[in-house]
Amino acid sequence: xxxxxxxxxxxxxxxxxxxxxxxxxxxxxxxxxxxxxxxxxxxxxxxxxxxxxxxxxxxxxxxxxxxxxxxxxxxxxxxxxxxxxxxxxxxxxxxxxxxxxxxxxxxxxxxxxxxxxxxxxxxxxxxxxxxxxxxxxxxxxxxxxxxxxxxxxxxxxxxxxxxxxxxxxxxxxxxxxxxxxxxxxxxxxxxxxxxxxxxxxxxxxxxxxxxxxxxxxxxxxxxxxxxxxxxxxxxxxxxxxxxxxxxxxxxxxxxxxxxxxxxxxxxxxxxxxxxxxxxxxxxxxxxxxxxxxxxxxxxxxxxxxxxxxxxxxxxxxxxxxxxxxxxxxxxxxxxxxxxxxxxxxxxxxxxxxxxxxxxxxxxxxxxxxxxxxxxxxxxxxxxxx
Numbered sequence: 313x314x315x316x317x318x319x320x321x322x323x324x325x326x327x328x329x330x331x332x333x334x335x336x337x338x339x340x341x342x343x344x345x346x347x348x349x350x351x352x353x354x355x356x357x358x359x360x361x362x363x364x365x366x367x368x369x370x371x372x373x374x375x376x377x378x379x380x381x382x383x384x385x386x387x388x389x390x391x392x393x394x395x396x397x398x399x400x401x402x403x404x405x406x407x408x409x410x411x412x413x414x415x416x417x418x419x420x421x422x423x424x425x426x427x428x429x430x431x432x433x434x435x436x437x438x439x440x441x442x443x444x445x446x447x448x449x450x451x452x453x454x455x456x457x458x459x460x461x462x463x464x465x466x467x468x469x470x471x472x473x474x475x476x477x478x479x480x481x482x483x484x485x486x487x488x489x490x491x492x493x494x495x496x497x498x499x500x501x502x503x504x505x506x507x508x509x510x511x512x513x514x515x516x517x518x519x520x521x522x523x524x525x526x527x528x529x530x531x532x533x534x535x536x537x538x539x540x541x542x543x544x545x546x547x548x549x550x551x552x553x554x555x556x557x558x559x560x561x562x563x564x565x566x567x568x569x570x571x572x573x574x575x576x577x578x579x580x581x582x583x584x585x586x587x588x589x590x591x592x593x594x595x596x597x598x599x600x601x602x603x604x605x606x607x608x609x610x611x612x613x614x615x616x617x618x619x620x621x622x623x624x625x626x627x628x629x630x631x632x633x634x635x636x637x638x639x640x641x642x643x644x645x646x647x648x649x650x651x652x653x654x655x656x657x658x659x660x661x662x663x664x665x666x667x668x669x670x671x672x673x674x675x676x677x678x679x680x681x682x683x684x685x686x687x688x689x690x691x692x693x694x695x696x697x
Contacts, residue, residue: 317682320692324565325597326680328651329362331370331690333559337543338374340555345526349533350517351375354540355390356382356402361602361675362544362560363693365393366683371543372397378419380538384409387418400445402538404455410434414442419479423447423456428470435475445480446470448503450496450520452484459499464506471510480517480536481507485525493525497532527551546657546668560672561651562603562679566615566643568594569635578632579624584609591636593620595647598629602674603649604664611663613647614654616640 342351353376355364368379368390381387382403390399400419407430413420414434422428422444435442446467449456457463471478483500485493497520504518517535526537528550542548545558570592572578577585578592595613599605603626611622613633620633635641648654650671661668680694 317689317692320694320697321680321682322694322697323596323678323680324567325601325649326563326682327361327675328561328563328682328684329367330559330561331367331683331685333545333557334362334367334370334543335374337545337556337559338371338376341527341539341542342375344554345533345537350377350519350536352378352380352400352519352536352538353543354380354402354522354538355543356380356386356540357673358386358675360540360544360546360669361672363681363683365389366681366691366693368393368397377536384413384418387413388416391416391418402445414438414440417443419443419445421445421447421455422470423449425466425469428473428476432473432475441475441477443477443479444470445482446478448481448483448500450483450499451492452486452496454484456483459503464503467503467507468510471507478511478516480519482517482519482538485520485522485532487522487524490529493529493532496520500534524548524550527554541669541672544672545652546672558652558657560657561653562649562675563651564595564597564647564649566593566635566641566645566647567596567630569641569643570594577624579627581625584624586634589636590634591638591641592623593633593635593641595631595633596629597649598627598631600628600676601679602676603631604660604666604671604674607660607664611660612655613649615645615647619655 353371358364359367378398378400380400380402384401384405387399387401390397402421405420410430411434431442447456449458457467485496500520519534519536521532521537523539523542525532526539545556572586572590572592574588605626608626612619620635622631623634624632650660657668657671661671677695682692683690
């Protein structure tokens, strides 16, 4: 990395994001779901840690119909970058923020008639027609209208608002089992049949699939699929051979080396002591960067092509590894914390007792993102500068 790029990092720990691999993943997903199914790219939680505003152009350029986020704050970050991106908030937007959303053409998720009426009122006053998606609860029991006759009548009433355009009706699978998923799909299809009587233009998109169901369940895809983790190469056990690749490498460099004698301890509480003379490397990353603290004494990193064990309690900003068996190890040497050529995100998530989405989305703001394209650095995002 040359001095010009290095001056934008100001630390040795960073996340490398391969935009070419992201494009390859999008292409693979698009081919798989078919040309008649829209792709909604879910980039909440800062694009699962990849950097939402920096990956969005690649997603839009390669066929994403919507950029979906969790809340209005995330939506506004995208809107600041581009005034025309089709941004959709999948979660709840409090009434006091509706005007901001309408002013910025942010598609909202609605699951009460009261909020729909507020949107109608604000949009009417501004001379706008505002886009919304209606959430239906088919059994996940989080957000959404239920499926009773009264609820369907309430949903139908929203279609009649002159200043509201319903662009989607959707639900969310619990993924408890295929049998349970089928029940949820059938409920949504029943709602679709009933609502098509009031959808005069027949333009509403119906959707229920996330990454897992969108890839694994062809009959569930309907009009659109919402793909999040799979965009970034995080595979499910349900599609282990699907042709997507991890786009992220979490890297750092050795900051210090020291030799310790038999019986000496390392880090807090001396939970690890060496039984022989050992060479210890200190690395400048810790749990405040998003690395799981419970990987203490079970985590590994890759240095010089070899896996090295993390030893002692992982600190907020640093951790130590045993490099006794390495040859020619040196300060400043590159370390792969996780990535496709080393410790996989899947392996890390299993050992730390969580899922791959959490491993990615917990990566903190203080970790700079380095974006690669065509085999070289395209740009660097460092939110602390």
